[in-house]
Amino acid sequence: MGTATQSMWAWDNPVPPSQDARGRGYAPAAPGPLAAFADEQGLTRVHLAAPWAADEGPVGAWFAEAAAALGARHLAVDALGGDPGWLDEPALAATWAGAALRSADGRLDGIQLDVEPWTLPGWRDDRDDGVRRWLAVLDATRAVVPSALTLGADAPWWLVNVPAPDEGGSVLDAVLRRVDRVVVVAFSDHADGDDGIVALARPSVETARAAGVPWTIGVETDTPDVAGGAQYTFHDEGAAVLEREADRVARAFGAPGCVCVEHHRAWRALLEGVARLTAARMLVVPHVRSYRESGRDVHAPGRGERHGRQRAAVRKVRGRHDDRVRACGHGSAAGPPRRRVHHTRRVGTARGAAARRVHDAARRPARPWRQR
Known part of the structure; x- marks a missing residue:
């Protein structure tokens, strides 16, 4: 991959749900394969999903091991999380962050919050209240993040146009x-134009630069159904177009490595689809060439027949890839947990502490990053 894409969100874990209710059962998210993928793509930072109670259970053990594996390859690692319930009880965000910090045992570089009040029905009715509650979550988390670590947040591009209640500016x-x-989330399937990534993100990027806050720009690779439309994702365009458009974004802002990819599972599927198509062509073409090079008196297929075989092989591989993507889709137990609204349920704890929220990793509804 190019130097423009140097960070990603990683929402999945490999733990079977039968072993842990927070498990996602996605084998490539195991520490070794995850770290190898990040290294192969030239990443420098991974936002790694931390479960509730990240210092307990099989998923907690995976989180600690994954953070260590990524750190061993010299990647920065942020504990990633977000739950709409935190908007009602900001202290829960601090509790979650504390557990993630204990689990990683010094291997984290930061905390990345993905809390999205604009996805909730109350946002349209009382936006100011939603903003106040979101800022309270940031404040509560800030209080428990050590000074040596960073606190980050995902923010849609249009928030720069929304006035802030009770304080100046947006x-x-x-x-x-x-x-x-x-992370300025500016989902689009192209860099240029009035509705392209550059135009959407520019006001927010300029605001972050003026404030002296490091920034990246988030792009999408999941299916159009998850993204809310084909125009918001590179899923249909493929990995080559993602790389090309990300490079245009980086050049437009003069910032190599400024693109953050959403998300590990979808991006991997995109790249694996390209690899399968390439492999199909390599298998077919040498077979046809062998007729010419063997010197044997055999029938060599005509051009139309050869091309027909190539197209059939490519269609077959592409069909398997599409089936795989559909298998990862929304509503599937194996589907990737999008940067989503986490549905939660209250459960008790062995320690008798305050009730905790367990993420059920349900797919969030249609893309909420469009302007509200």
């Missing part, structure tokens, strides 16, 4: 006063 300005890093 909601983005208010967020930037509280965090050390920000």
Whole structure:
């Protein structure tokens, strides 16, 4: 991959749900394969999903091992999480962050919050209240993050246009006063134009630069159904177009490595689809060439027949890839947990502590990053 894409969100874990209710059962998210993938793509940072109670159970053990494996390859690792319930009880965000920090045992570089009040029904009715509660979550988390670590947040591009209640500037300005890093989410399947990534992200990037806050720009690779439309994701365009458009974004902002890819499972599927198509062509073409080079008196297929065989092989591989992507899709027990609204349920703890929230990793509804 090119130098423009140097970070990603990673929402999945390999633990079977039968072993841990927080498990996702996605084998490539095991520490070794995950770290190898990040290294192969030239990444420098991974936002790694930390479960609730990340210092307990099989998923907690995976989180600690994955953070260590990524760190061993000299990648920065942020504990990634977000739950709409935190908007009602900001202290829960601090509890979650504390457990993630204990689990990783010094291997984290930061905390990355993905809490999205704009996905909730109340946002349209009382936006100011939603903003206040979101900022309270940031404040509560800030209080428990060690000074040596960073606090980051995911923020849609249009927040720069929303006035902040109770303090000057936009909601983005208010967020930037509280965090050390920000991912400007500007989902589009092209860099240029009025609705392209560059135009959408530019006001937010300029605001972050003026505030002295490091930033990246988030792009999508999941299916159009998950993204809310084909125009918001590179799923249909493929890995080559993602790389090309990410490079254009990086050049437009003069910032190599500024693109953050959403997310590990979908991006891997995109790249594996390209690899399968390439392998199909390599298998077919040498077979046809052998007729010419063997010197044997055999029938060599005509051009139309050869091309027909190539197209059939490519269609076959592409069909398997499409089936695989559909198998990863929404509503599937194996589907990737999008940067999503986490449905939660209350459970007790062996220690008799306050009730905890366990993430069920359900797919979030249609893409909420469009302007609200």
